[in-house]
Amino acid sequence: MITDNILRGEKVRLTAVTKEDIKAISLWYEDAGFSRLFDATPAVPKSQNQLANLLEEQEKNKDIYLFAIRPIDDNTMLGYVELDGFLWAHQNCWLSIGLGDRNNWGKGYGQEAMELILRFVFQELNLHRIQLTVFSYNERAVTLYEKLGFTREGVYREHLQRDGQRHDMYLYGLLRREWQEKRIARKKD
Ligand SMILES: CC(C)(COP(=O)(O)OP(=O)(O)OC[C@H]1O[C@@H](n2cnc3c(N)ncnc32)[C@H](O)[C@@H]1OP(=O)(O)O)[C@@H](O)C(=O)NCCC(=O)NCCS
Numbered sequence: 001m002i003t004d005n006i007l008r009g010e011k012v013r014l015t016a017v018t019k020e021d022i023k024a025i026s027l028w029y030e031d032a033g034f035s036r037l038f039d040a041t042p043a044v045p046k047s048q049n050q051l052a053n054l055l056e057e058q059e060k061n062k063d064i065y066l067f068a069i070r071p072i073d074d075n076t077m078l079g080y081v082e083l084d085g086f087l088w089a090h091q092n093c094w095l096s097i098g099l100g101d102r103n104n105w106g107k108g109y110g111q112e113a114m115e116l117i118l119r120f121v122f123q124e125l126n127l128h129r130i131q132l133t134v135f136s137y138n139e140r141a142v143t144l145y146e147k148l149g150f151t152r153e154g155v156y157r158e159h160l161q162r163d164g165q166r167h168d169m170y171l172y173g174l175l176r177r178e179w180q181e182k183r184i185a186r187k188k189d
Contacts, residue, residue, distance in 0.1 A: 006119055007067070009112040012078065014067035014120075021068060021077040022051045028100025037138050038098045040160060040169075069099065069113045078104050081117045083125075091128035093121070105140065114148055122176050129175050135160060136168040149182035150174045 007014040026048050028034050035043035046054075058064050065083040070076060079099035086093040095117065099110055121127050133156070134141045146152075150172040158166035 006124065007116060008072070009116050011072060011107075011112050012069050012109050012116070013072055014081065014113065014116050015070055017055060017066055017068045017077070017080060019052065019055070022048050022055065024077045025051050025080075025100065028098075031100075031102065034098070034100055034102065036162060037135065037141070038096075040135075067117065069097075069109060071109075078109055079113070081113055083117070083121065083130075091126070093125075093127060093130060095121075095130050095132045110141075110144055111147070114144065118148065118174070118179055122179050127176070129173060131171065131173040134170050134172060136170060142170070145172050148174070149178050151178070 005013075026046055029044075029046040032043035035041075058066050061084075063084065063086050067081050068077045069079040069081060071078065078101070079097065081095070081097040083093050083095055097110060097113060097117070099105055118130070121130050131153075132145065132150070134145065136142075151174070152170050153173045154171040156169040156171065159169040160167040
């Protein structure tokens with residue numbers, strides 16, 4: 001129904017990020033393992049002050065949609081999902097997602113948050129295409145994106161260097177019609 005809360009699933013919901021979340025977010029960045037999956041910049045901790053400034057900048061930018069991923073029944077911030085780099089004339093944008101605490105990985109939160117944001121992208125923003133990048137060693141994320149119907153469209157060869165080794169970064173894209181086909185297939189299962 002048109003009045004359903006499209007930002008709410010069975011396990012998680014997407015809400016605003018608030019100043020109260022900053023402490024939790026700064027703890028995520030104490031885990032360099034999280035940073036090395038999420039970001040190509042050096043894995044350094046982020047102070048609460050830095051994060052507050054970042055959040056303020058993001059709030060000013062009308063072309064960034066930032067959501068907190070929270071469980072259905074409490075206010076813990078599990079992670080965030082962000083849409084940015086919009087090309088409105090061409091109906092596409094970039095997506096990134098991260099669950100901060102590794103105790104919350106592999107419990108289905110990421111998949112449901114992705115399903116919610118994709119529904120928002122294609123049914124609320126009416127975009128035609130969404131894209132993202134992922135590091136080749138991030139097997140969990142690669143599996144998730146492929147499961148959701150994303151296509152590997154390109155490889156940034158040897159884009160990163162970590163622990164003395166070069167690693168590729170992949171470009172993945174999903175078109176509206178591919179998302180629709182995947183949804184129909186899931187409903188039939
Ligand atoms: C990547 C991430 C968003 C995935 O979310 P998640 O909640 O951990 O994943 P889910 O539990 O929803 O699992 C989704 C699918 O991923 C796959 N998966 C889960 N764990 C996996 C693992 N250890 N290895 C490979 N694939 C895995 C499975 O196919 C799973 O579906 P299934 O349970 O039906 O088989 C989350 O782990 C995360 O934020 N990690 C740290 C930051 C990050 O990597 N961000 C993405 C940057 S591109």
